[in-house]
Amino acid sequence: MKSKHFKYSIWAKTIAWIVLVTAACLSLMAMLSIVFLQSNEFYAEAYKTAEKNVMENYAPMYQDARGMLQNVLYEDERPSSADRNIAFQVMDGEGKEVLNNHTFENTLLKDTYEIAMLKDTSGPEPLYETYTVNVYINGSFPNNDIYAQWHRISMSLYGMREMIYYYAAAFIIAAVCALIYLINAAGHRSEDDEIYPGPLASIPGDVCILGYAACCMGIFYFMIRLLPGINKSSVFTGFSMLMAFFILEGCMVTSCIINIAVRVKQGGFWRHTLIGKICRGICHICEQMNTVWKAAGILGAWIIADFFLNLMSFHGDTLLYLIKTLIYFFIGLWIAEMMKKLFRASEELSHGDLNYQVDTSRMKGDFAKAGENINHIADGMNQAVEERMKSERMKTELITNVSHDIKTPLTSIINYSDLLAKEADDPEKIKEYTEVLIRQSTRLKKLIEDLIEASKASTGNLEVELVPCQINVLLNQAAGEYEAKMKEQGLTLIIDQPEETIAVLADGRRLWRIFDNLLNNICKYSQHGTRVYLSLIKKDGRAEISFKNTSREQLNITAEELKERFVRGDSSRNTEGNGLGLSIAQSLTELQHGTMDLQVDGDLFKVTLCFPLTDQSV
Structure with missing residues (x-):
């Protein structure tokens, strides 16, 4: 009882939430790390080559080169390589060196960019000049900038490149187990086994799911707008913000799953959705319509759908035409099968087989109703036959009982009348026989009176x-x-x-x-x-x-x-x-x-x- 009390307690659910969020974040980090290692060829190339791939793919070398060139040309600033792990060599269109602050002894990577910059706007059209910028990355990474951060990330992931798969599997298993527990415990409380609705129980299920989806889309939109600006300054800050967004998304998705689980446990999930209510309303309207109007509506929808499908088929979509034809074929077979069952049932019923039942499990709409009606006809006829047989049996028993109850006193009267005639000289015998005659006559009289009274009472003729x-x-x-x-x-x-x-x-x-x-x-x-x-x-x-x-x-x-x-x-x-x-x-x-x-x-x-x-x- 104590284990059950703890199983559904708020503490157990809180621990499961923490485990789920932590394991989900760690598993996401592990999977992103695997993608990072695979895409930068950490498993196929040497470390230095893989690290160069990281700098080329993720480090903002081009953005830094363009920003530096703008400062040199327009602000007359000369950047120094002493406080950064990046250096530049700039040459104009004529090959003349404009800037060179490269003093690195250990260069990890050199990359070259052709950057067009605005030179003159006095003419009818703006004049651009193309500069050649050589970018150098310091392989020693003495400064703590974004390039050093990518270097540390590369080194850390390279060291765990073999174990990262096991970490990912372990974190995924932990997250799945925590999620399964939360789904199992959803709606339960520690004091009893009842299913308690959540705070959003009054909101239709599909509306609630749409609300969760809207929140997730809002969080995602905010993330893609905010992260690019953060990522320029610090990889770790951007990664932390990314994890925070994923935690929010995970909490929203988990809350949605738990909300659905509670509604499913309570039963009638589809019945309490807005779409379900609309569909039930449409079905109720259709049920009130007669068969002719139903058929007209179905055929009208069929014609409209067929019209649009034919329009699409005219544009060369042979597969769509084939699918449409197959759908019509199987619908026709389905209707023919239902009609066959109804014809077979009516034939068996006409031959007197009242025990034959129509299988309506695969029937829909009016066909199912017709099958149920045939089954009810057979049941009603069976019941009528049973009632008739019971009535005949009771009638036979009634005649037997009436005959017995009338015959008994009547036989006594006849017998004792005969004895009375033979014992004319014995007063005691005469007295005895007379008493029997009186008693049996009275009994017969009461029987007739009761029978008359019963007949009047049952027919309502009694005042x-x-x-x-x-x-x-x-x-x-x-x-x-x-x-x-x-x-x-x-x-x-x-x-x-x-x-x-x-x-x-x-x-x-x-x-x-x-x-x-x-x-x-x-x-x-x-x-x-x-x-x-x-x-x-x-x-x-x-x-x-x-x-x-x-x-x-x-x-x-x-x-x-x-x-x-x-x-x-x-x-x-x-x-x-x-x-x-x-x-x-x-x-x-x-x-x-x-x-x-x-x-x-x-x-x-x-x-x-x-x-x-x-x-x-x-």
Whole structure:
């Protein structure tokens, strides 16, 4: 944790910046030195010859010769060679010696220049005279001038000419490693792993890059304007200024790279650029256009581009014509391939292969949309087929369940009626059979009534009078009705509701029927010795009532299937009931603008009712 804390700390980043700047400057110096040594033939020639090349290429001998000649001719000054490492011999156009201050015993280099100087301006045209100037460089370099500076630079670089390559490689590796670390640490802080935007995060990425580029160009322009004047006086001063400019350029480039790295890590770099926003705007406009206008725009752009390309091709640019033709050829192949995929998909779909999918990964524009639409058609047809099969299956199960629930009491009635006719002389048997007949008749009657009520509720043909109802009072009354029955089943009822009055807009009779159905199911299907939880709360302008119990039977069925008609929690259908209770409760809830949600988690069964509150809640 401590290493991670230091890794992204400001100290580590500062050290990396220093290493990067130092290594980059040293590697730049090493590479410039290699170029210097190669261009002046330090590896191919002897040292003296290479040093002569340095003086001829870099030392300002011609500028000094011309400046000296101007002073001699116009200012009547006689330069001395005692304080400089350069001497001159000047002869006019007739070969007469004008100046000679050459007294060097050890001459490194002699160079000759023909310099034209203005002699007379009194005539119609100015008169020039050409002077021959011999320039001598003192090979001992006793004075500290620019020639001595180039001499010391040559000696130093000549001494490290073999090792300079290793130095350059080492400095480049160090700079690259520091840059990689800074890119990796960009946007991170020591306290967490979040990516924090930089101070320029509000500026679009491409605008920010253009700003960095403008700063770099400004620094470069300032450098090329300032350096020539500095370089005349001192090589080391000019070189120091050059390094300073390169450090500024390097800092700007590194800052730009780090800024880009932070934006890439945050994601959506292209999305937050000005060009990206413009392109998205154009694409949005194109998306709103119909296919005809899109095609017209594309063809118009194509015609204009083709016109200019043809103009350029008329000037003999055969390669450009060939490239244009190849582009058109491959675009045509691409469009043909996309159309082939669409035709193949429509053919497979027409043959009934609903699982066939169009590969839209390489499609663009309206072709991709058409492919996605075909895929969605296949998905929709698959879903419709599955829904139809599910509906047929549920219809079959419904008929089976209805037949079973009607047949059971009806069979009992027929059988016991037959027994009753045969036992005319036994009063006890008659009484027993009569009770069974009454019980089964009542069960059959309730089944028919529930079925009729479920049908009316699901079709909306049931009368509902929505008035303010105190739902907590109604819930307490319903719980009281079933309290004794729950005790007989070994169930413990726990009610959690606020003391305040909660009023909802509902039909009291229908609301009572909902509570009655749910509590009746709890009594019939709950595990003996478990708790039953009833809760009432207010939430987001609605009253939320929940019923929770533990099922006696294993619930191998989904909540949606439980709400279907004649579906019961016990698949054996050994308990009393007809499987209409939850279906009726849901239909009645929806008629009162409420919602009913079922949740099954293992043996835990939960029903949640929600009804809108009224202003009469206290």
